Amino acid sequence: MAKYQLNVNGERREVSVDPSTPLLWVLREDLKMTGTKFGCGISACGACTVHVAGVATRSCVLPIALLGERPVVTIEAVAQDPVGRAVQDAWVEKDVVQCGYCQSGQIMSAVALLKHTPKPTDTNIDESMGGNVCRCATYVRIREAVRAAAQKLK
């Protein structure tokens, strides 16, 4: 066990965990923030996507020991940012979700995309969202919602 000082959603948090513990499990089990989901554990599905220093990151393969000082933003706080809010609203407006389990990760990927590429092309969308599995396959509406959010943020 080792102690780690984290910056999660703008708050200082301290956890005492094994250094190998992925950020995902620290969020879910130590900080009780279950909005970030466990899907595969090998960064193949994107359900665990969070922002680490502004970069969309698969938290299931990031050992807590390697996080360092970098701030973490999760689905629980992404709406505090105008882009995050716009993306969530677009998701609700377009009635995107079905089972909804992957959508935290989808939204975090979409927010990261729009922060760096405010006017994404379909190729940009495919590239940025192409690592997030939605087993219900709500991809048509995810695309629509990303476009709608981009439109609203113009």
Next chain:
Amino acid sequence: MTNSKTKVEAPRPDRRSFLRATATAAGGLLVSLYLNNAATAQEGVKPEQIPPQPKKEYPPDAFVRVTPDNKVVIQVNRLEFGQGVQTALPLILADELDADWSQVVAELAPAADVYKDPLFGIQMVGGSGSIAHSYQQYRELGAKTRAMLVAAAAARWNVAPDKCRTASSVVHGPAGQSLKYGELAAAAARQPVPKTVRLKEPSEFKLIGKKVKRLDSRAKCDGSLKFGIDLDLPGMLVAVVARPPVWGAKVKRFDDRAARAVEGVREVFEIPVTRGGTGVAVVADKFWPAKRARDLLKIEWDDAGVERADSAKLFEQYRQLARRAGLSAAARGDAKAIERVAPADLLVAEYEFPYLPHAPMEPLNTTVRFDGDAAEVWAGSQFQTLDHAAVAEVLSLKPERVTFHTEMAGGGFGRRAVPDSHVQRESAAIAKRFKGTPVKLVWSREDDIRGGYYRPMHVHRVEIGVGRDGLPDAWRHVVVGQSILAGTPFAMMMKDGVDNSAVEGVNDTHYAVPNFNVSVHHPQVNVPVLWWRSVGHTHSAFVMETLIEELATRAKMDPIAYRRRLIRPEPEAKKLLSALDLMDEKSAGWRNRLPKGHAVGFACHESFGTGVACAAEVSIRNKRPLIHRVTVAVNCGLAVNPLTVESQFQAGVGFGLSQLMAGGAITLKDGVVEQRNFDTYVPPYMPDAPVAVDVHIVPSADAPTGCGEPPVPVISPAIVNALTKLTGKRYRTLPLVAV
């Protein structure tokens, strides 16, 4: 699940069931429909076993609660796992209740007899039956609750109830009086429950038939919604299990010294797992230490006498079996006609389909707390009745001592409808060791991908004799595949050894073939199998619709016109034909102006009482199909929530593409599953899915039929039919490794 073409009438409450109203402690109105019928009181009773009822089948129980602050809390008697039932059933009830939709709260009901599916006789989701079976039930509940609120208001105002009207959770009196439902709740609870009630005419619907957004959207977008795997109870422990590499193998010995040394690990012990095997459970205070410890276990397995299934060998065996007739699943006309067909008029086709995993996004999990003389369970279950009973059995408790909460589930596609309840049994066996402490069992993705309960692998061999008119005159069809029902409590649904779920979509085809013969072999294989969204139609529609398009090409006929000509002109084919017509109309604009290198493929198929037709525009990029556009037309009777119907079809065709993905298969080598996670079993990602899907609903006032499964069967054959136009090749083996 099976009998998917059985025409179901909207069930009505049985005479012996009655509504009972009680005042809740909070002063609200609780309306419950209590069943008083011995037939459904038993576990696992199937529809065909229920004695004929004076008023057909009756619904299970359900209740609605009006709170003093004017909220309407509606219990949903089904699991919500994406299909939208948590919105659809409340909207049906709320419409008849004239409730203010913005004040409606939906809750997933726990396991209880009163929530059993009226037709299946157990509490479950399956067979795309949620709306079809509960439409009438939820309407009547809404209308009766409304009548009680009106009666309470009328009594207070001393006017006749029929002088009152209702809108948006308010009762209005003849002199302009008005009272909110919340204000009437306590008084309404003392009103008698009306025996009969007038239901709305379709013209009076305010919610039914309108595009209504999901109730669970916001909570699924901000991380606040709790799925089963998110459950966190005080003192809760987390368990993972090391399962044998081959089903049925047992632990011979294990060394857990390294595992126990992991900080946070509480206990390591052997438990029974599915198919008579055993495994090693690791229980820790959290998931990560449990998983780390499991990786450190050294287990020696005893697999003596355990069959080691092997996909390549099975396909070889299946192909041999397919060359001779199996158990008869359909026989019309002259069975020998096919043998008289001249070689030039004979089309022979052999298809191969692999095992498929469901791989729902939320890994399987169940939490159990065993308190000695009682227990509590939390599970995202499609089969509450069976899973509830299984936990009670493992814990040696009477079912009434086990409280079973239905948790929101992250997908399922059939994987949470498991007749042997193996996940809940494991979970109960583990919790039994920790009296008073809740233990959450979590399956990792590897456990899920390698864990069995797959769509069975199949071989189809079809011989078709083509007549002078280009239409099939003789058709001999042999299907080989494990039975899903055999060896389960549902085996009673098999007839003369035939599991209809292997041949549905073939033996009940709407295509007219004078001499038609279907038979099936059900080999026994040491691989647990299960229904995968749309069950037999996953493979049968692929076979039928690629062959029909091939026959049309051979006859040099338009594939849509060919289908129209071949579909029997009978009332039962109305839904399929109307969907075909609508698809034809809606795709005509684009499909006749395709860019170079693009082709269109078609498919139409009826499943679960819903007729579907689709046209797909496809090109080829990097030896993979690139799907530009899909037009889908659907006849599902009355579309209760057209927005959900549209979503189910838009996304459901994407799910259906799973079986075309190059890495979209489970294969076994010497008994062991070769895939392990999403790196080796690869589901569709965004670039694999259609860019656009337009969905068109045939206007209908017929009883509603399902939309969960019917999107899946049509997409794969439509894509492959387009590919064939581009490459000239036939694709009869799935997955589609290279185009």
